[in-house]
Amino acid sequence: DAGVTQSPTHLIKTRGQQVTLRCSPKSGHDTVSWYQQALGQGPQFIFQYYEEEERQRGNFPDRFSGHQFPNYSSELNVNALLLGDSALYLCASTEFPGGAEDTQYFGPGTRLTVL
Amino acid sequence: DAKTTQPTSMDCAEGRAANLPCNHSTISGNEYVYWYRQIHSQGPQYIIHGLKNNETNEMASLIITEDRKSSTLILPHATLRDTAVYYCIVRVSYNTDKLIFGTGTRLQVFP
Numbered sequence: 444d445a446g447v448t449q450s451p452t453h454l455i456k457t458r459g460q461q462v463t464l465r466c467s468p469k470s471g472h473d474t475v476s477w478y479q480q481a482l483g484q485g486p487q488f489i490f491q492y493y494e495e496e497e498r499q500r501g502n503f504p505d506r507f508s509g510h511q512f513p514n515y516s517s518e519l520n521v522n523a524l525l526l527g528d529s530a531l532y533l534c535a536s537t538e539f540p541g542g543a544e545d546t547q548y549f550g551p552g553t554r555l556t557v558l
Numbered sequence: 559d560a561k562t563t564q565p566t567s568m569d570c571a572e573g574r575a576a577n578l579p580c581n582h583s584t585i586s587g588n589e590y591v592y593w594y595r596q597i598h599s600q601g602p603q604y605i606i607h608g609l610k611n612n613e614t615n616e617m618a619s620l621i622i623t624e625d626r627k628s629s630t631l632i633l634p635h636a637t638l639r640d641t642a643v644y645y646c647i648v649r650v651s652y653n654t655d656k657l658i659f660g661t662g663t664r665l666q667v668f669p
Contacts, residue, residue, distance in 0.1 A: 447601070476656060476657075478657075478659075483661075484661060485645060485659030485660050485661050485662055486602065486657070486659045487659070488656040488657065488658065491656060499656055501656065531599070533601050533602070535601075535602075535657075546592075546604040546607070547604070547657060548604070549601030549602045549603070550601050551600055551601050552599070552600070552601050554599075
């Protein structure tokens with residue numbers, strides 16, 4: 444049973460470009476969350492998708508957008524990249540709504556470097 | 559902002575118990591305490607969670623004080639592979655609620 448997978452592993456972009464990151468949730472999971480982790484910091488919640496709709500959003504600008512597909516996989520898009528967008532981007536999946544005994548599973552992340 | 563406070567770093571000798579403290583003085587009655595860890599450049603990994611009773615699984619034990627304002631994660635026999643950043647998180651009971659991470663405790667296990 445595959446866990447959460449993310450692609451690509453690493454990515455280098457220049458300022459002003461756009462990037463798309465991809466996530467496939469763990470089998471049986473229907474909810475995907477995205478987190479940004481800057482160097483030396485804990486992960487920060489970006490947004491969460493369920494039933495192809497954004498259901499929660501953290502304090503991130505509109506340059507960050509997402510999408511969820513019918514097979515529950517998800518994409519994170521970032522437009523007009525800034526140097527400060529350099530970070531590890533993590534995807535987590537779970538089953539909605541679940542309970543306290545369920546947990547969120549994280550993928551290995553995509554390391555984005557903006558030059 | 560994170561609702562927990564943890565020491566920035568700790569050291570532990572291999573084979574000894576690692577005791578990682580966490581303060582969560584503003585925890586609400588319906589909030590659980592969760593622990594995750596993150597080994598260098600990997601995604602966070604769930605360890606354990608609890609509401610008010612002590613919990614134990616194959617990875618660790620969780621001790622929550624009676625007033626629920628603090629807790630301790632115990633790794634009974636730390637190994638070098640336990641070197642990681644450990645995050646203590648409080649959240650409501652439904653698992654789709656977002657996780658609010660602090661900066662965690664960097665545990666270094668040495669030979």
